[in-house]
Amino acid sequence: MSDIPSNEWKCSLTKILLDHDDEQYDSVLEYLNKIPKSKKNIRNRGKMAQVIIEYYGEEESIIEMRDIMEEIPRRDAPVQKLLRPFVEKLEEKDNTKKRNRTDPEDQQDSPAGKKKKINGTQSKPEKKKLRSSAAFEKNNNIDSDSSNEESEVDDPESPQSEKSIQIPSWRISIKGLIDGGDTKGKCVGGKVVQKSGLRSYKTSEKKKFFFYLGVADETDCIKATVYGKEHFQKFQEGCSYNFRDVLVDKFGGESIIKYIFSSKISKIKEIQVSKTLEAQMLIYSQSPVYSIDKIQSLEEKTAVSVEGTVTEIIPVKKVKVTGRRAKVKITRFHLKDETGSIWITLWCKDSEQLKGKSVGDFVRVINTKTHRYYETVSLNSTDFTRIITIQEADVQNVTIQVVGIIECNQEESELDVEINEQVQTCTVASPLLAKVLGINLKDDFEDKLLEKTPISAEAEIKGNKIIQLKFIKEEETNLESE
Known part of the structure; x- marks a missing residue:
């Protein structure tokens, strides 16, 4: 970029980076996806400015910094005064290119300024697609052939x-x-x-x-x-x-x-x-969909989406988080695809998104970020995380036996349940369980539930969630065994 000397932009970029506190500076580095993680360990901001220019080039680094300052945001005068002159030069250069570019559809066939004609008929401008439709097609690998426009x-x-x-x-x-x-x-x-x-x-x-x-x-x-x-x-x-x-x-x-x-x-x-x-x-606004195997090799805090079958759901719990006075709600669930499996943690209000979801559901989880703990990679929810059910798990009618209690509260109970001589974890709404067994939900519910185990019942199960339950009395069980 001949009209913007390299040392001038590097100097301004260094000043912009120096104007950020540590938290903001770390946020800037998160957005710079082209730079390897090993290079982001450089704490000297003058050297980091050089690294940014090396990996993005002058023009692209200016555009990238403009977008990052908008996103963080840093729209205040100290930063914008350093950035705007370079952005304006790029915009002026871009506008000059547009003015000099000749579009065949805009060519004139006479000095009088008439529009170009085809077979003696004035040509119509090509129908423009909606911007969002183009984004939708691109993200879903849909062929945007113009023959589909009328059907749309x-x-x-x-x-x-x-x-x-x-x-x-x-x-x-x-x-x-x-x-x-x-x-x-x-x-x-x-x-x-x-x-x-x-x-x-x-x-x-x-x-x-x-x-x-x-x-x-x-x-x-x-x-x-x-x-x-x-x-x-x-x-x-x-x-x-x-x-x-x-x-x-x-x-x-x-x-x-x-x-x-x-x-x-x-x-x-x-x-x-x-x-x-x-x-x-x-x-x-969706981040790219990756296979679980590919996610294992991505850098910390990479934005990803993933698809797979839910294999386990951990009930919502409240935990203490550094920097917060009150405990926050979290829940975790396990997702599996054909390449591997991974744990996903939903924080605060995002934990509510698992309501109505069951083990066995095939879902798409969009807009999460990778988290590394030593060699283990998991995913954390973000402000834009959404769980979209693509196919629900089948509902089964089975005979079960409750053989143990994992955790029990007035909202939900997590149980060890025997089905076809195999023990698995199932959850059930505690009010439903109390009603079927004739137990007072508020009066030592867990102790009274323990007294009645093992409990035999006819159940309607979706994934690992018991949605209907009919208690089998002991006399009925004895008759069946005879």
Whole structure:
């Protein structure tokens, strides 16, 4: 990049890195996926600036740092004053290239400025696909042959064009917002398809909070950044809202809504969003799907998604975590595919995602991060982790015998259960167990349950979860044995 001297960018990059505290600096290194882990151990930030330029090159390192500063975020003047001049030079260079590029479809066949004609007929511009549809196709290896375009319009589950729907005059569609880059003083209506956890960043004054939303309407989907802890409870997944006085910005070439201190929302009647767009909103922000065998070789905190069969679920527990006063909820489950198996830990509210899931379910777990403990690799949930059931486990009707109690509380009991002369772990809702056995749930439940073991019963089991239970009395058992 001849117009930006290498030493000038290296000097500014060093100053940018020096302006970060240790936590922010570590976050920057996490985003730099091209740099090997061994190189990230360099604590001298001047040397790290040189490493970044070596692995990314000058132009790409400028773009990468711009995107990382937006993501952390570090939008404050000390950092942006160092970064913006280089970003602006790149943008100016890019715009010059675009002006000099000649598009065959835009060529004119006469000085009068008429559009190019084919067989005497004025050519029509090629139909442009929705941005999110292209992302969906790319992530799912779908052939984006143009012959499919007409069928997409006719599909009721596909995003609709603005001509086929009625958008109120006071509202701008998300597709219109993306194409135009501005709200034009109108509301943006959308359904919250996805909501992240609360995130934070530090300024010289105090700690500040923000979170992300995935928003979709009848035409397209878009990511939104909401600033302020006080807004977190206002937005609920599945609800629709009018967004007013929001900013529209570009991040990594994509449009983003920014909900700031002066922005406003109002709850509205649900906007009908196609199932295709809802799925695209999730997949659009999904990390790559890896086999479990491949995950074992990835670096610490690599973003991954994985598919497999659930083979074991550990009930939710509360544990003490360094740096937090109160205990936090966690649960773990074991996932297996054709290449291996791995443990996945769900933290805090993410632990609730296992409700309704059973051993034997085939699931896709998106947006997790790798965790290494010596030679053992596991996965941790993140703000955008989602568990999608692809195929549920079969339901079985079997005769069981409860032979032991692993753990027991008023919500759920974990039991050793004999099925076909094999002992396995099963869980059952404690109220169901108490009702079937005629035990008071609040009065020494575990002790009274122990007195009745072994317990024979007819059960309906899905994976390792007992969903229906019928107690077999001792007399019936004796008759069957005779």
